[in-house]
Amino acid sequence: MSTPNLYKPYIMRVDKITEEAPDVRTFRLVFTNEEEGKNFEFKAGQFGEYSIFGEGECTFCIASSPTRKGYIECTYRKAGRVTSALARLEEGDLMGFRGPYGNTFPIDEWKGKNLLFIAGGIALPPMRCVIWNALDLREYFKDVTIVYGARTVDDLVYKHELEEWGKRPDVKLVTTVDPGGETPDWKGEIGFVPTVLDKMAPRSENTIAIVCGPPIMIKFTFPVLDKYGFTPENIYTTLENRMKCGIGKCGRCNVGKYFVCKDGPVFTFTQLKELPPEY
Amino acid sequence: MTIERKKIKKESLGQWFEKMTAAGNRIMAPKRNKKQVCFETVTSPAEVAFDYVQTTVSAKRAVFPPVEEMLAYKFADKETKLEEKEIKPQPTVVFGIRPCDADAFVTLYEVFSRDYKDDLFLNRWEQTTFIGISCIQADSACFCTSTGGNPGNTKGSDVLLTPLKNGDFLVEVVTEKGKKIVTAAENLFSSADSDIDKESLLAKLPNKFEGKDMKAKINAQFDNEALWSRQSMRCIGCGACAYVCPTCQCFGIEDERFGSKGKRIRCWDSCCFGLFTLHTSGHNPRHTQWQRWRQRLMHKFSYEPDNLGVPGCVGCGRCSRACPTDMNILEHMLEIAEEKA
Numbered sequence: 001m002s003t004p005n006l007y008k009p010y011i012m013r014v015d016k017i018t019e020e021a022p023d024v025r026t027f028r029l030v031f032t033n034e035e036e037g038k039n040f041e042f043k044a045g046q047f048g049e050y051s052i053f054g055e056g057e058c059t060f061c062i063a064s065s066p067t068r069k070g071y072i073e074c075t076y077r078k079a080g081r082v083t084s085a086l087a088r089l090e091e092g093d094l095m096g097f098r099g100p101y102g103n104t105f106p107i108d109e110w111k112g113k114n115l116l117f118i119a120g121g122i123a124l125p126p127m128r129c130v131i132w133n134a135l136d137l138r139e140y141f142k143d144v145t146i147v148y149g150a151r152t153v154d155d156l157v158y159k160h161e162l163e164e165w166g167k168r169p170d171v172k173l174v175t176t177v178d179p180g181g182e183t184p185d186w187k188g189e190i191g192f193v194p195t196v197l198d199k200m201a202p203r204s205e206n207t208i209a210i211v212c213g214p215p216i217m218i219k220f221t222f223p224v225l226d227k228y229g230f231t232p233e234n235i236y237t238t239l240e241n242r243m244k245c246g247i248g249k250c251g252r253c254n255v256g257k258y259f260v261c262k263d264g265p266v267f268t269f270t271q272l273k274e275l276p277p278e279y
Numbered sequence: 280m281t282i283e284r285k286k287i288k289k290e291s292l293g294q295w296f297e298k299m300t301a302a303g304n305r306i307m308a309p310k311r312n313k314k315q316v317c318f319e320t321v322t323s324p325a326e327v328a329f330d331y332v333q334t335t336v337s338a339k340r341a342v343f344p345p346v347e348e349m350l351a352y353k354f355a356d357k358e359t360k361l362e363e364k365e366i367k368p369q370p371t372v373v374f375g376i377r378p379c380d381a382d383a384f385v386t387l388y389e390v391f392s393r394d395y396k397d398d399l400f401l402n403r404w405e406q407t408t409f410i411g412i413s414c415i416q417a418d419s420a421c422f423c424t425s426t427g428g429n430p431g432n433t434k435g436s437d438v439l440l441t442p443l444k445n446g447d448f449l450v451e452v453v454t455e456k457g458k459k460i461v462t463a464a465e466n467l468f469s470s471a472d473s474d475i476d477k478e479s480l481l482a483k484l485p486n487k488f489e490g491k492d493m494k495a496k497i498n499a500q501f502d503n504e505a506l507w508s509r510q511s512m513r514c515i516g517c518g519a520c521a522y523v524c525p526t527c528q529c530f531g532i533e534d535e536r537f538g539s540k541g542k543r544i545r546c547w548d549s550c551c552f553g554l555f556t557l558h559t560s561g562h563n564p565r566h567t568q569w570q571r572w573r574q575r576l577m578h579k580f581s582y583e584p585d586n587l588g589v590p591g592c593v594g595c596g597r598c599s600r601a602c603p604t605d606m607n608i609l610e611h612m613l614e615i616a617e618e619k620a
Contacts, residue, residue, distance in 0.1 A: 005366065006397055007349045007532070007543070011359075053352050053359045053543075054536035079559045094359060215562060241564060242556050244532045247395040250548070251529030252556060254574070255564070257582045262394060276501065278556075278564040278574075 009096030048099025065132035120213030152181035204229035235269035337525030381435030383525030411436035420596030511572035520598035521549035
């Protein structure tokens with residue numbers, strides 16, 4: 001009676017490391033077992049448990065798009081035990097990954113609509129997956145707008161990609177930094193994300209808003225969206241509760257009757273309003 | 280299957296134990312150690328305590344150990360080698376489990392089998408036979424009749440024994456698993472007299488609150504901060520309640536490294552610990568103890584019945600007996616039942 005172990009990770013090789021911001025790096029990971037790599041599938045919004053043997057597991061979204069095959073990417077900030085160990089890895093090193101877990105952004109349902117992405121700080125990675133997913137299927141969507149803010153210019157992640165999106169005629173990119181976080185040559189906005197969003201007066205007609213950021217940013221962004229007529233069912237976010245198992249067993253991410261890992265991490269604002277404020 | 284009734288003499292239990300051990304089973308049963316009675320591995324009924332109301336710690340460790348290895352690995356140069364390990368648990372008989380604890384295994388089974396099948400748990404569960412013993416006494420902490428159970432409940436047991444006045448046992452064979460373990464020692468069992476009135480042998484435990492109404496009642500109190508603060512004021516967040524609880528299944532996953540070897544383990548955890556939900560950023564969704572106490576009761580009386588269709592609390596009363604600050608779940612539930620919606 002031998003069955004596969006649910007908690008056994010895939011062994012991944014760190015193929016490429018990109019320095020994004022102070023203590024923030026992106027890993028491109030490839031499967032060491034080709035067969036496993038070939039059979040691996042995921043969708044935008046899902047996450048996984050990344051691990052270093054001897055240190056532990058931690059939870060991040062898959063930051064690359066499912067349209068880019070052959071690898072997955074994750075972006076993390078060095079903060080705790082596991083991420084500190086991840087920060088010591090070099091290209092070619094091995095690590096663990098299990099997933100994908102959780103629900104997905106309903107990208108297919110969004111075809112024919114405008115997409116408004118609103119992100120703050122280290123919360124751009126979960127959205128980057130959806131952004132590239134949409135840009136790789138660009139003809140299916142109308143206007144694509146990205147509003148992204150960080151505390152300082154240095155803290156903006158994916159600087160090369162921001163530059164690329166900024167140059168694309170089919171993407172409207174607005175970047176902003178908190179007051180005092182600008183550099184002398186900063187050309188973007190200065191101000192908090194909700195303020196900048198308000199100034200832009202976004203159109204809600206036929207538009208899906210995808211919001212991801214620290215709790216305080218989310219709290220002040222919803223009223224702005226409401227002001228411009230966005231209805232709760234057209235606002236999406238992804239929650240990042242503390243997790244261990246990722247599959248609805250360990251109890252950690254339980255919010256009301258839902259488990260963020262299994263019933264989320266993607267929620268509409270309609271669903272969010274029914275949850276107890278424990279996220 | 281329909282429940283089959285038989286009888287076994289107390290002095291025949293020894294031979295039954297021998298048969299079960301000879302078939303490769305490990306037997307876990309309540310054993311007295313000074314003031315405590317806990318489930319331990321035994322070989323003969325002489326080691327088993329029969330005279331207790333409730334074991335100090337539940338029997339859940341037989342299937343869901345406090346610390347369990349999930350993976351083992353070896354470090355060699357820059358490469359890590361995962362050690363392939365078959366999950367092959369030893370067949371186990373849990374003897375003398377109370378009906379409330381047997382009921383709790385139904386809840387645990389639902390948690391570990393829904394959606395993703397957790398084989399660490401399920402393989403052990405499949406290899407485990409539960410032989411329950413009905414309660415002929417209850418104490419002031421017991422409230423199984425308020426959570427859908429009763430002192431002679433067969434739910435979750437494969438075989439249920441009920442002590443007769445002369446010391447022998449009425450045997451109810453509840454499941455196929457139970458039938459197997461009884462049939463293997465068939466000559467030890469005799470047919471039960473049809474006039475045995477099981478009900479009259481059981482502890483009398485009046486209903487303390489209406490279990491089926493509790494979901495609506497506790498949901499109505501969710502925002503009643505004064506109530507939760509009052510109830511949890513004494514809570515020191517020690518987690519003893521979760522440790523002794525037969526249905527608590529929250530766990531953590533940790534890595535341990537010893538030189539060139541390491542393992543990934545899961546350990547029992549508790550929603551009453553402040554670190555349980557703490558984010559690396561410092562943000563904590565349940566940052567006060569009253570929120571954690573509310574989570575414990577909501578999970579048991581609202582979320583689990585909603586998600587799994589089974590009770591999240593079986594009324595064993597262990598948390599009330601174990602609490603170092605004398606919090607009493609039954610009193611708290613009665614307060615919630617009476618609080619204005």
